Amino acid sequence: MGLGAYRPALDHGITNPYAHLRQYVVSGTLEPDIDPAVTVVPNDPIGLIRELKREEGNDSDIWLCGGGRLAGTLLPEIDELVIKSYPVVAGAGVPRFDGVFDPTLFDVDRRTAFSHGVTATHFTRRR
Numbered sequence: 001m002g003l004g005a006y007r008p009a010l011d012h013g014i015t016n017p018y019a020h021l022r023q024y025v026v027s028g029t030l031e032p033d034i035d036p037a038v039t040v041v042p043n044d045p046i047g048l049i050r051e052l053k054r055e056e057g058n059d060s061d062i063w064l065c066g067g068g069r070l071a072g073t074l075l076p077e078i079d080e081l082v083i084k085s086y087p088v089v090a091g092a093g094v095p096r097f098d099g100v101f102d103p104t105l106f107d108v109d110r111r112t113a114f115s116h117g118v119t120a121t122h123f124t125r126r127r
Contacts, residue, residue: 072099
């Protein structure tokens with residue numbers, strides 16, 4: 001996750017927000033010893049993702065929790081997207097992908113609509 005996604009937990013004194021998962025926070029300013037269960041990644045998030053993908057026996061998903069800047073940086077390594085959509089227009093916010101214009105094609109794999117109007121759409125990278 002990026003520091004922006006991690007910050008709300010920190011603001012409430014929570015340094016290990018996903019205790020059931022291996023956690024990496026991409027930040028050049030966060031202290032590396034913030035929590036023994038959290039690995040701070042000061043640079044090269046793409047290198048981290050490639051390393052995680054190469055781990056033997058690692059058939060687990062890698063989830064990105066963060067804003068558009070980190071997602072834009074990691075776009076070359078993203079194989080699947082799960083986009084939740086809410087029936088609300090706020091008029092401002094964090095872009096899903098921030099960075100250079102680089103059209104990347106994904107196909108809709110499946111979509112789930114919930115009774116309260118939220119949808120979750122799963123996309124897979126077009127090869």
